[in-house]
Amino acid sequence: MDDIELTGKVAVVTGSGRGLGLAYAKALAEAGAKVVVNDVDAAAVAAAVKEIGPAAFGVTAAIGDTASADALVAAAVEQFGRLDVLVTNAGILRDRVLWKMSDDDFDEVVRVHLRGTFTCARAAAVRMREQGEGGRIILISSPAGQRGNFGQTNYAAAKAGIAAMARTWALELARNGITVNAVVPVAATAMTRTIPAFAPVIDEAERTGQPYPDWLRRDEGLGTVEDVTGLIVFLASAAAKDITGQAIGIGGDRLALWAHPSEKAVAFADGGWTAAAIAASFASGVGADLETYGIPAPKPPTA
Template identity: 55%
Template sequence: MKTLRNTTDDDFDLVVNSHLRGTFTCGRAAAARFREQGEGGRLILVGSPAGQRASFGQTAYSASKGAIVAMMRTWAAEHARIGVTVNAIVPTALTRMVATIPGLGELVDAVDRGEPVPEHVRRRGLGSPDDVAPVIVYLASAASAEVTGQAIAAGGDRIALWTHPTEVAEQLHAGGWSPEEVAEAFAGPLKGELPDHLPAPLDLGGN
């Protein structure tokens, strides 16, 4: 985990080349094969909550995973006419990758020992990698032919759909804007419309 000021060029390139370029290269090859076969196909990419919301200390990883979901949406639009669906899984599983997140280390250790994930944790969308597999199986099947361009959260007892980025507020000013008028808009009508940029605190209480 490295914040922006501690992330070197090599750190950034290693992560981006692995996650983003790796996904691009494999996706391009798969799409070419699907086109040659002429029978449609299924592309299933792997995103992360880190690419959907703020993830402190994960500049390169967040950038890569956010870009993967963006590529997914574009690829879904590009390949719909040849019967290829493209979706992204956004998994939340108790693996070693999340062991350093406060409150999760002991749960990861328990899963590694083969212990079941507590029910109240599963209800909050955290489980084992096995909980993600059924969603992937479905997306790879013929039954999912109408599902494309989606970022799908999967973990524990929960699946959910992430929204596509969309505008949440607007202001119009005839003739355009001066910097002072922009400031007035953000101090006035737009002030209460600013989305929260931080993820909700992780609550693993038993209630």
Template identity: 40%
Template sequence: MGLLDGKVAVITGAGAGLGRAYAMLLAQEGAAIVVNDFAGVGADGMTPAQRVVAEIRSAGGRAVASHWDVGTVAGGEAILKDALDAFGEVHILVNNAGILRDKSLVKMEEGDFDIVVRVHLKGTYCVTKPVFAHMKDSGRGGVIVNTTSTSGLRGNFGQTNYGSAKAGIWGFSNSLAIEGQKYGVRVWTIAPAAASQLTDATTSEEYKRTFTPERVAPVVLYMVSALSGAATGKTLLAGGGYVSEIRMEMGSGFTPPESFTAEDLAAAIEAGKVLMPERDLKYVNAYGPTAKA
């Protein structure tokens, strides 16, 4: 018996890297997988999605390939149709598809910004909307996992486009979790750290050995299975064998008089009444003391 026997999971960007790792593990636990990836045919005459499907089937699992573009409403609807045509329903959605176009802001062209937001943030909307509606209308609910990043939650040089999209996904997920409670749709957000084709040129061999997609996949399995119970609206950071919850917290504050000045505020900040101590604001490597996040 697997943790996901009888379930159907749609995973976007599942032709390689994290998406492939998710697809393989969820299939191993009994889920039928819709492997979505927009990449075209390679030298072997197969698409990345088709290769992953072949791997799953050779291991005795069930899977179909879906090649639609996540960045369009029509694409999102077509991905759902592929799932329904093949397996009749959808219980799990993992929005994983993504691209990078890293440049500092002054060097970033409009197209670099638009394409990253289109694939990540708009893509999450385009695929989630029809799948969420299906889960709602079925009366059985489901689980949706969206992908954010520490680049969106704390920032990273050269990634104003990527950070904007990933921060947007976090906000999207927080709101969707509230909407989903009424219909039994649980919503998680994951901030994964793993070596991939996208980051191959910028990561060390040590990082690649430690931060593998396979060390993130069990976190997603936990999220979408009964192991996580009724939990929803939560964000987990995962990478290199490290897992922690990410959440927004308010620091200390003060109540100003009815009429106050900017100088009053400056004095309150100086006295430590508004901002947290500086040491708490500085980013501490969330993946452990020796990792390079």
């Protein structure tokens, strides 16, 4: 399809020295785009640029501050003449339960994920508005940001904030023809490999070269990093010009649209609600069907 083709487009992908970010950068380049590759590790940047080829230019920078964001946008313009697509993938983990999480654990994760998404998107939006030809901003969220996850106060909060920013920026940038969406990927990475139910299956697939089993690809929606890239290319393309403000999940064989928060049940009391009135009616009224929370535990097939 011609509207999926990205020839003439220029993309910046943060955190693209390895893993999902590298897969995104490679897929965008294969679709025809020029790509600015970024990572905090200079060796990873050099290796990624070498792998992608002439369509790539590397910038080594830690994501979070304004200077790094401005440098990425400047590199896109100086090397390739413009900026059309931003993918904010950079992130780190500092997992701890609440009572063991330090200020630094919290601040560092929020700085890279949430503040880094903000600074990069702001710099990209300024450039795209100046160009006056629209653009695509693709923010990387997570199931943890949609449902919460044990030991990930910092990460879940940042990823939830990213989804909220996508909805806000979709409103603010609509007049400029700039779409903003959040992608919720699930793929075999260093993080998912730590999940006991997934690790042996991932290891076995890598050892044998066999595809992941159906229960993993369909029921859990988990596949390779390459399985996620089709959504990135689609959202970067003209085919997605009318899609904005959405949180879209992808992994393995599964593609999903996440619901936005909304009122599930409503009740009214003349004159307002006292604590006693809420206590008397909550369980049989608005609280009759409470929401679940947390990422559901994997359910591998029993022998």
